[in-house]
Amino acid sequence: MTTPDNPPVSDQPAVRVSTPEEGIALVQLDRPERLNAMSAGLLRELHAALDHLAEDTSCRVVVLTGSGRGFCAGLDLTAFDLGSRNGAERKESPQWRFRRQQYIASLVPKLRGLPQPVISAVNGPAAGGGLSLALASDIRIAAESASFNVAYVRLGLSGCDIGTSWLLPRLIGSSRAFELLLTGRIIDSAEADRLGLVSRVVPDDSVVSTALHVAREILANSPMGVRMTKEVMWSQLEIGSLQAGIDLENRTQIVTTHTRDHDEAASAFRERRQPRFYDH
Known part of the structure; x- marks a missing residue:
């Protein structure tokens, strides 16, 4: 039986980790056909990558980004049984869903707890769980085409999910966070910059190189x-x-x-x- 911590294994990696420069790990979500939405495989591989990096003393900064034109579109709604259809019986028990919820949400404290600083190079849409990954990073750099939205509340769920309701008000203030959480509206990179959600906005083709430049500045310190x-x-x-x-x-x-x-x-x-x- 598939479980949150033991999903099916795909032949195609959903997360790629490379070392573009000494001391820097580039973690790339790699499901570009789905805007890097979180499948069971992506979740498993991202957990494994972060666990490995936490023990890797040669890695001093982590850059997180997505393949293609998206950062992460949140949970892949086509990959999970998230609700009944036409009154049909739900296939998953509440206990199983709660276990999966904890598994997904634990990515946030895992990013927070990494000994290395994490820089998110947000290269496109960061929605739902993708927004949470960006919020849990230490630095956020946005491409001009980046966009951000809470998303959960537009799916009939609470807007408070995967650490967002704790992180967002601390980054942009409670008043602005309330609006984004309650409306689920999409904000572009320029508004994200004005709100203080990101540290800078750069051209699309330089978002990763800018993140690497910031990583080098961090590497200059002990x-x-x-x-x-x-x-x-x-x-x-x-x-x-x-x-x-x-x-x-x-x-x-x-x-x-x-x-x-x-x-x-x-x-x-x-x-x-x-x-x-x-x-x-």
Whole structure:
């Protein structure tokens, strides 16, 4: 029986991972004929890719993008039994659906928990679950043709799904998030930029190269410093007071002062040269 964590295996990979440059992993969703919508195979392969990268100390930055003209169109509605038709009996039990829901949604904390920063190069539509993947990334760079929408509410579902109702208000503010969650309307890259959803908009043919350029800028900093910056920034979104946030910063900063890379960065600064980092 097919299960969320053991879907059918396809001969055609749905996720491709490459190393365009040392220290950078390019994760490409590869179902262009379906705008990289989430099939069972894509979900399995994306989970596996992220699990592998989490343990790969040679990888220091992850770039996430899609093949063809889309980033990710969300869940592939043709690949799952999502509802009954013409009053027919549903094939899946509530327990099975809940297990699958947890399996899909767990991609968000998995992206958040990666030790490497994740840059989403949004090269086209990012809808539903695709929007959630972009929101769970640390940096979002949009192609001019990119578009974003919550989508769930337009399918008779709650607009609050796969971490979107937690992430979106923290990125663009609750008032704007309410509108997008309740209407499900599509916004283009220019509006996404105005709302602060993305850090920049670039021509379609340069969205991945721009993401790689940002990755190189991150690579210029120490591995431990980058890792702690990501970890503390995400934790700050959940901490309830300024003092608690400062306490976390204080402890983290003292930890980083004990790394070899801190000593190397300080020496390189004094000697006016590029640092050579060792601790991955």
